[in-house]
Amino acid sequence: MWIAIAIVAVIALAVIGLLVTARSRATTGRLSRETRARDEAAGASTIASAAAPAGEETVAEASDEGRARADEARRAIESGGSAVPEPRAAATPVVYEPVDLEEIGVTRRQFFNRAILAGSGLGLGAFGVAVLAFLWPGASAGFGGKIAVGSVADANTAIGNKMPFYNATAKTYIVAYPKADLPKAKKVTAYTPPIIAGMEAGFVALYQKCVHLGCRVPWCQSSQWFECPCHGSKYNKVGEKVGGPAPRGLDRFVLEVSGGNIVVNADFAAPVTGPPIGTDTTGQSPEGAPCV
Numbered sequence: 001m002w003i004a005i006a007i008v009a010v011i012a013l014a015v016i017g018l019l020v021t022a023r024s025r026a027t028t029g030r031l032s033r034e035t036r037a038r039d040e041a042a043g044a045s046t047i048a049s050a051a052a053p054a055g056e057e058t059v060a061e062a063s064d065e066g067r068a069r070a071d072e073a074r075r076a077i078e079s080g081g082s083a084v085p086e087p088r089a090a091a092t093p094v095v096y097e098p099v100d101l102e103e104i105g106v107t108r109r110q111f112f113n114r115a116i117l118a119g120s121g122l123g124l125g126a127f128g129v130a131v132l133a134f135l136w137p138g139a140s141a142g143f144g145g146k147i148a149v150g151s152v153a154d155a156n157t158a159i160g161n162k163m164p165f166y167n168a169t170a171k172t173y174i175v176a177y178p179k180a181d182l183p184k185a186k187k188v189t190a191y192t193p194p195i196i197a198g199m200e201a202g203f204v205a206l207y208q209k210c211v212h213l214g215c216r217v218p219w220c221q222s223s224q225w226f227e228c229p230c231h232g233s234k235y236n237k238v239g240e241k242v243g244g245p246a247p248r249g250l251d252r253f254v255l256e257v258s259g260g261n262i263v264v265n266a267d268f269a270a271p272v273t274g275p276p277i278g279t280d281t282t283g284q285s286p287e288g289a290p291c292v
Helices: 002-027 033-051 056-078 108-135 152-160 179-186 193-200
Strands: 145-151 165-167 172-176 203-207 225-227 241-243 252-258 261-266
Touching: 145 152, 145 165, 145 172, 152 165, 152 172, 152 261, 172 261, 179 193, 193 203, 193 252, 203 261
Parallel strands: none
Antiparallel strands: 145 261, 165 172, 172 203, 203 252, 252 261
């Protein structure tokens, strides 16, 4: 209901506006009644004075003036002059001088074109710098270098609470390796001598990346296993595969204990390949409910 009323009101206002506009246009250029009357009176007096017969004095004055002009023209001709006015000499053509661009300066169009080009260049330059900064590798201490992940005491404290010792910079879990299982580990060809040396020092450095599709593998406190939430791959506490689609155990880094600190050679581009499927040197079963 209200919509219909509003539409009718709008149409009515539009019609009124059109009528007012048409009326103002119709009266535009018209003279007022007073102006027309004044013009008519002036025209009538002019016509009357023109139609009135001229007196004898007026005709005599006109004749005398005409004879004077004729005598003046005749005297000019006899003296060798001319009664016809001489034509004016042709004007000298104007020489075109090219416009000095330095005097004009920068036009409006040039200013806007240059401003647009400068803005686009700055934007592309900043984007390029950001891309290079993103792709540029970090310092050697954070990529492919040796990283002191923490002290042996800190690692033992975390392991005593039944948790791995994690270092975000090295992207590494430090876990304990049982000395009783060293003979079994030495029989696995995937455990290279540098890895065995770390086991003999009591620790294993596990890369956090799942070997299936690269997800970060968290620690499951209840099962005491590493369980990947992406596709369900599972690894025991020393990173050996015990379930899921992973093709092998977790990759690892070489570590060494120096001066009471654990130093990891975190070469993210080429970690040591994890043990093959079927490797189980610790025989650890899940100690609780799984997280995945």
